[in-house]
Amino acid sequence: MSNGSVARTMNSHSQHAEHHDPAAGKIGMWLFLFTEVLLFGTLFIVFAVYLQKYRFDFREASSHLDKLIGAANTLILLTSSLTMALSIGALERARKSLAQGMLVITIVCALAFLVIKSFEWSAKFSHDIYPKSEAMLLKPVGEQVFYGLYFTMTGLHALHVIIGAAAILIAMVFVQKERTRADRITFLHNTGLYWHLVDLVWIFLFPLFYLIG
């Protein structure tokens, strides 16, 4: 019996002493985001070097991507960034259900982005355009490099969209359980920072791949 009460005491003690340091959480998140910037940044440098080398092939290959589909996905991601920011603003004002509603819209936008992206990729695959395909190997080297970078960078970005959507789902559960709330909002803040980074990467991916043709 005394063991049980000790365990309970320790349990409640550990809950009270749970470490909570918003400033450190925020700085840590930013440091992580910097590694993401350098990850994508390196790929953008590769893109820039080959753009110099194969300027005409890049323009030719880019002209075969659908600008309007790319633009639609841009509008979707920008809107999802707005709803993410609004969700954080709502929870800061302790408006739980508004915050959750905004998170739902954000996830719907993330899924819409992925669906459109998958249609886009399948259209390319159905034209036998994917790395090392027969049709691809007949194309000029510059176009092969362009499509290689296109699939690598939009693929890595799509992976980030999936991870971001999963994080937002977790944030929704935390908000529902009030583990994340106005006075303990770090998890939602950091999820938002991650989501805005995903948006930020796409802001640069979109014009460089779709609009240079």
Next chain:
Amino acid sequence: MQTGNTQPHDHPLVPYRVYFMVWGALIGLTVITVCVSYLDMKHVTVLTASMIAAVKGSLVVLYFMHIRFEQRIYAFMILAILGTYAIFIGLTFVDYWYR
């Protein structure tokens, strides 16, 4: 800005309308960059597209990511990482052009 961790927020609440205005600007810039891409501008196509993207990116970082309202340290950290990245770009192109 003196802040303590006892405060739930270390910056004043940002009005919703600020986010809507930033979103409107981002949508407007997207429309502009798509329209501009239909003009055949040869050498400056990539440059204009990148510059518009840089403006959009700055809006996202400053307002959606709250850097405009945070302590200065975050802005300095971002400038440091952008400086590091600029050095990477510079070294890569020096190597590529003069090898």
